[in-house]
Amino acid sequence: MSGGAAPLPWWIDYALLPLANLALALLVAGLLVLATGQSPLTAVAAMAQGAFGSGEAVGYTLYYATDMIFAGLAVAVAFHGGLFNIGVEGQAYISGLGVALVCLYLDALPVWLVAPLAVAAAALFGAGWAAVPAWLQARRGSHIVITTIMFNFIAYALMEWLIVNVLIKRGQMAPETRGFNGGGLLPGLDRFLPLAPTPLNPAFAVALACLLLVWLLIWHTRWGYALRVVGASPRAAVYAGIRPARLVIQAMLLSGALGGGIAFNEVMGAQHKLLIGFTGGYGFTGIAVALMGRNHPFGVLLAAVLFGALYQGGAELAFDMPSMSSDLVVAVQGLVILFTGGLGLMLRPAFVRAFGRS
Template identity: 55%
Template sequence: MSAAPLELPRWADYALVPILAVATSFLAAGLVVLAIGENPLEATAIMLRGALGTGEGIGFTLYYATNFIFTGLAVAVAFHAGLFNIGGEGQAALGGVGAALVCLRFESLPAWALIPLASLSAACFGALWALIPAYLQARRGSHIVITTIMFNMLASALLVYLLVSVIGRPDSMSPETRTFGPNAHVPFMHVMAAGLGWSIPATPLNASFLLALAACAALWALIWRTRLGFAIRTVGANPSAALYAGISISRITVIAMLISGGLAGLLAVNEIMGVQDRLLLEFTAGYGFIGIAVALMGRSHPVGIILASVLFGVMYQGGAELAFDKPAITRDMIVTISGLVILFAGALDGIFRGPLSRAFAARRRAGP
């Protein structure tokens, strides 16, 4: 009779496996770069220098990371409840609608009232867009993956309709709203730093980065320090045990999806209130789908999600610098590198977990 496989230590599961996955993905990407006649070490140096070598690069990296934090947290909440929410794109799009409606309707409000109100509206619209798939899963048995995919498409169509026929600028050829008033703008970090007497380069990084960090802290407290968080984790780990303990699975499903949709909706705060200052098409730019990889790499833990978000921010910003300095390495190749990271960190992390489990089991049997 074979012994049960040894579970990996927490530090190995949360750190060693993702590190090996990222290292292997970059090794595979290096082979692709080598195949087109470029030096992979030089390409890596350019990417890291472009993303982390200057204050401006760091600002852009953290700006991208802010979006990934919001969508990664959104996916992570659903993961903890045993749900696979891939509707972050649609929920973020509806979050943009919610934020835009408040910014356009109440633009006379002072910034200290308008920005929180618009942010709350973004979260509520994102949550409401997640409510219908959640209800269908909880009450009708519809699969959350299918319904959230469908709602991504519905959100895209709805956004086009609203921007073309309802709230868009009639004098513009592009489907977008008019520019928001100045009180709706989330302040840039370089402006806030200047107010404190510090000088940092001007970048799109804005105060929504602080909101993203606050969301990480709030999610950690919710999931690991509250009864609701315990119920969410129990439903995700063992629905039968949760039901036996008197936990309503349908209730937890709806609550988890509402929180997930609200977090995805907050992406709009960074994009349309912090940078664009208007609602426009495709402002989500695939961040909702990358959030799935972020949550997988970060093991659905806020600290891991922050680190994974920074990694993808490095690839986005560093990849832009790399494509500029090395024309042979196109943006499509940067997307390929990102895809390799997703592949090894998500779909193929078992190729590292199995050997590591056996290695730790052998070490345990060998003793000290």
């Protein structure tokens, strides 16, 4: 009978509550901006303008949102199985290797052939990197949070070594591969649709398709049902004849594969080469995206667009108001993550009191 678990109409849980959290975050962020002697209203306006003010702005926002969707889905799928996958960053990084190998060696082929191969390689490499922590969790009980964090570091070290010593273009200083040619270049969406030229590319469509597929998988298949049972109560899973270990491994493989989407978007879709640190922390932001989206694909979409807007708007803000340090922009983003993710349920008891079932 306490406020925490009482039922509320879905639109409060999935729409009103996140919006209220966002408003609260922006309020505190506004105070922060005020404390540095700037006008919060000008800052908000600059951010909104930067994120949505033009076709170009929207393109960049959605390009960032693509990474957020993949990352958020990766975290959400694992979470439905009761697993906290902190390793999306590393899985996406290793996926970059798969995408780059396909693009480097096969870019003589037409792009419509290379792109699906790159997607497959991204998924395979991401799943492969998730496989070891998954196996350790399922068969040895090593905690997935610890192992995936450690695997992030291994991924950093491995990729740096590979890029600096093996894959680097000969005769250049910058630690990156050569640029892809011909079939390795995923055209921007502006080539197909009347849009401003931005890095927004078909990976966005792949991300939207993944949202739909994950929704179907989790809520409308026997496998998704079994996964949710494992996540809700491993004991009930054993009772139901579901093998938790098997599902834990499968869910982690799928999670890693989804994280690979970041590499497809970045390496083949935007950078057109493999460079150090291309994942840019999106894998970690995915945790906040999934939390804010309540692990539901639709929520993940909304949260991903919000975080995409924060990235893009924040970049424009730092550009428009040079007196605002970029650290302040990061602080604002952090506040949004804190209020929508970490403190996501703080306001819920108040809503229960206000809208409690009647």
